[in-house]
Amino acid sequence: QNIHFGIKPYACTLCDKRFAARSNLFQHRLLHMKPFCCYICNKRFDRDEQLQRHLKLHPTANVLSCR
Template identity: 45%
Template sequence: MAGGYNSKGELDRHCKFDHEGLRYTCDICGKDFKDKYHFKTHTDSHNPNYNKPEFTCSVCQKVLSMKSYDRHMKMHTGEIENIICDICGLIVRTHTGEKPYECDFCNKRFARNETLVDHRRVHTKERPYICSYCNKGFTQKSALNVHVRIHTGVRPHYCTVCLKKFNTKSLLKHHKCSGPC
């Protein structure tokens, strides 16, 4: 087995993204999406008046979107079974906690091979994602996307109180605003 997925939705996105080549790219921050729903949700999040609805799982306390919540709860009840991709044979993992992929450097374990591949770059110092503005390399595409905001000036995260914008969620989180700033 080469890899696995945690839900039927992830398997569907895998098939569309990896086997059919379907991608949606945000014009504002460059982030890629495997399906139209998540792409639309993401682009809505750039709107300063957008408030994402969230639900907390009563079993594991994970915070989820409304669309993900129902599927997630079915994983806890066992209603979703292991599903295999017809094209490449990858198994969908259903909230079992199984982590079959182990880092050969530090023995840390992962549920998905793709996550292990990203993690290994911490040890190998490989930086395959290169900034087209300054040629700086990154271990993950998401880190490159955040970095590019320095060059483009894009600040997609905002304070709902004062509407001050930030280029990372971390900077927004550290921003303490209880009133007009």
């Protein structure tokens, strides 16, 4: 019902953005945590698919091999 009435009771404690659904707040909090880290340059991402796309930009990522 919150969505239909525009009520947003769930607030992010880091940026004060508000959400009607708690699940949306949990998803939003990943933006602040950025749990996915590039093992080559240590750049961080909030979603795995962003990290995977980023890894393709590193030329050495495609030529790593076991020795």
